[in-house]
Amino acid sequence: MSDEKQTGHDHHHNDHHSQSGGHHGGHDHSHMVSDFKQRFYISVAVTIPILLLSPMIQQFLNIDLAFPFDQYVLFALATFVFFYGGWPFLKGIIDEVKDKSPGMMTLIGLAIIVAYGYSSFVVFGWPGKDFFWELATLIDIMLLGHWIEMKSVMGASNALQELVKLMPDTAHRIGEDGKDEEVKISELKAGDHVLVKPGEKMPVDGVILEGQSAIDESMLTGESVPVEKAKNDEVIGGSINKEGSLTIEVKHTGEDTYLSNVITLVQEAQESKSKAQDLANRAAKWLFYIALAAGFLTLFTWLGLGFTFDTSLERMVTVMIIACPHALGLAAPLVTAVSTxxxxxxxxxxxxxxxxxxxxxxxxxxxxxxxxxxKGEFGVTDIIPVEGEENEAILQYAASVEQHSEHPLATGILNKAKEEELDLEPVEDFSSMTGKGLRGRVAGKDIFVVSPGYVRDEGIAYDEEAFDRMASEGKTVVFVLVQGELAGMIALADMIxxxxxxxxxxxxxxxxxxxxxxxxxxxxxxxxxxxxxxxxxxxxxxxxxxxxxxxxxxxxxxxxxxxxxxxxxxxxxxxxxxxxxxxxxxxxxxxxxxxxxxxxxxxxxxxxxxxxRNTYRKMVQNLWWAAGYNILAIPLAAGILAPIGIVLSPAVGAVLMSISTVVVAINARMLTAD
Incomplete structure (x- = not known):
C-alpha cells in the first residue's frame, strides 16, 4: 500500500470504548425491552380487578360487585397502574415536549392524565363517571405495543466493541538485549520495536525494519490480494502477517491508529444518523392536536348550549380519551413484528x-x-500455454507446487485443478521465495510458479500482449516455469x-x-x-x-x-x-x-x-383503520348527534376500540414478503 494510503487520518478523537449514542446502545436496549415486558405483565394483572370494580363495566356486563369503599380500592389500583405502567409515557411527554415535537408519547400521556385526573375527582365527590378501566386498558395495550416494537427492532449495535476486538491484546516487544517479551498493547510506545510472527495480527501501526511478508489487509481496506511488504513499508494495526517474521517500529498507538480512526468515523456516523420520526408518530402528532382542539371545542359548545359544567366536562374528557386510539399503538409494532x-x-x-x-x-x-x-476468493479465468504445452499440464504442475501454500492465489489454482479432476503429484524440495513465488520438484522436474517481477528480472520472454490484456482487466497473472523454461501463464481474478x-x-x-x-x-x-x-x-x-x-x-x-x-x-x-x-x-x-x-x-x-414497500403499505392501511375509527368516534363522543338522541357512551366507545384493534392485528398478519 502506498504511503498516501496511510495518511489523512487526523479526525478528532473521542473515547472509542464508550458506547455510541443514538439507536446503538446495546445494553440499554435489552434492559428497556425487559422493562416494558415487566411493566406490561404487572399492569395487566392489576387491570383485571380494576375492570371488575368499574361501575361502567359492571353495568355493561349486568353484574353487581359493589362493597364498602370499593371506589377507593379502585382508585388505589388505578393510581398504581397510572404511575407504574404509565411511567414510560409520562416520561416520554417530557422528552417530546422538550423537542417541541409531540408524538405518540404525548398523545398517550394526554389521554391517561385526563382519564386519571378526571376519574380521581369523581371518586372524591365530583359528579360524573370514572374512566379508570379505560386508563388501565390503554396503558396495557400501549405497553404491549412498545414491547413488541422494541423486541422486533433487533438489538442495538456492538460495532465499536467489535472493532476493538480486531486488535490483538499483546505484542512481542524486543528489548535492549535483542530478546522479545510479551507485553500488553497499552504498554507500547512510539519508537518501540516489535516482532510479528507469521499468522499474527499487527499489534499497532508501524514501519517494517526487518523482514518481508505478504500482509492481509482485506479486513481493513477491502484490498483482495495480500500486499507484499518489505523494509520501510508501513503496516496497519489489525492486519494479518501471512508469511515471514517481521520486526516493526511502532509509529501510532492507541487513539492515533488507523483502526481507531475508523472507530471514530463509525461513532460519528452513528450519532449523526437522523432519528426519523416513523409513520405512527406523525399520525399521533396530528391526533394530539385534533384531540386537544376537539376536547376544548366540545367543552365550550356544551357550555354554550346551556349544559352544566359537569356534563360538559364529561363530554370533553370522553372525547380526549377516545381520541387516543388503542389500535394506533399496535398498528406499526404488529406490522414490524410480522415483517421482522x-x-x-x-x-x-x-x-x-x-x-x-x-x-x-x-x-x-x-x-x-x-x-x-x-466472492472475495480467487478463481482461474485464463490459462495461456506457450506453444507445445497443454493447459492441463500447466495447471497440474502449478497446483502440485501450490498445495503447500496458504496464499489465496494458491487456493484458486487448487480449486481449478479439483474442478478439472486433476491428480496432484507429490512435491519435493518445496520453498517459498517471498515476494517472488514458489518452487519445488514435481515428477523429477524443477517447477517455479512466479510473479511477473521474477520473470522480468530473469529476462524470460513471454507474450506481453496477452499479459497486458489480462492485467488491464485487473487479473493477477502468475507464470509457470518448467526446468527454467516458460510453460505458460495462469490468470486469476476475484470471481463475480x-x-x-x-x-x-x-x-x-x-x-x-x-x-x-x-x-x-x-x-x-x-x-x-x-x-x-x-x-x-x-x-x-x-x-x-x-x-x-x-x-x-x-x-x-x-x-x-x-x-x-x-x-x-x-x-x-x-x-x-x-x-x-x-x-x-x-x-x-x-x-x-x-x-x-x-x-x-x-x-x-x-x-x-x-x-x-409491502411493510409500508400495511402500516398505512393499519393507521387508516386505527385513526379512521377515531375520526368517526370523536364527533360522536363530542355529541354531534345529541340533538337526535345519539350520544356515544364510553362503554360503546370501548367496544368499537376493541374491534378496531382486532382488525389491525388481523391485517398485520396478512403481510407477505413478495
Missing part, C-alpha cells in the same frame, strides 16, 4: 427499523466490490457472484442506480463493473473516504443504500440511508449495518426493497 419474522425467514436480519422502512424510496445502491459483488448480475439487471429495470465504490485498483474495478453493466464506478477510494463518497452521492438528493462486508465499509454503512452488511463479512460491518444478509446473496437486496 418474515425477513428472518428470508435470511434478512433487520437491526434498525427506520432505515429499513425507507428502503422503498431508494434511488441508488452502492456496492463494495470484494466479498459483495465478488452470479447473483450480482441478476441483482444489478433488476435494479436497472426499477430505475435504481448501481454504483461500485472500492479500494481496489481502477483496472479491477472497471473490469468487474463492465461484466455487471453497472452505472457508476469509484475505484481506489481510501477506506476513510468511503463515507465521504456516500455523502457526495447523497448530496445529489439520492436515497442511498450501501452494501459491504469489511471494516473499511463500516463508516460508509453507518453514513448511508440504509446500511446492508453481507453476512459472511466481518463482525464490525455486520454490527454497523441496519440490515444483515445472512445468505450473503446480493439478490436479497431486492427482497429488502420489496418487503419494505
Amino acid at each position: 419474522s418474515l425477513s428472518a425467514k428470508k435470511g434478512l436480519l433487520i437491526r434498525n427499523r427506520t432505515p429499513f422502512e425507507s428502503a422503498r424510496k431508494l434511488d441508488a445502491v452502492i456496492f463494495d466490490k470484494t466479498g459483495t459483488l465478488t 457472484r452470479d447473483s450480482a448480475k441478476e441483482t444489478i439487471a433488476t435494479l436497472k429495470e426499477r430505475n435504481i442506480d448501481s454504483i461500485m465504490v472500492t479500494g481496489d485498483n481502477k483496472q479491477v474495478a472497471h473490469w468487474v463493473a463492465k461484466q455487471l453493466d453497472m452505472d457508476e464506478v469509484y475505484a481506489e477510494v481510501l477506506p476513510d473516504h468511503k463515507a465521504d463518497q456516500v455523502k457526495s452521492i447523497q448530496a445529489d438528493g439520492r436515497k442511498v443504500a450501501m452494501t459491504g462486508d469489511g471494516v473499511n465499509d463500516a463508516p460508509a454503512l453507518a453514513t448511508a440511508d440504509l446500511g446492508i452488511a453481507i453476512g459472511s463479512g466481518t463482525d464490525v460491518a455486520v454490527e454497523t449495518a441496519d440490515i444483515v444478509l445472512v445468505k450473503s446473496n446480493p439478490k436479497d437486496i431486492l427482497s429488502i426493497i420489496d418487503l419494505s
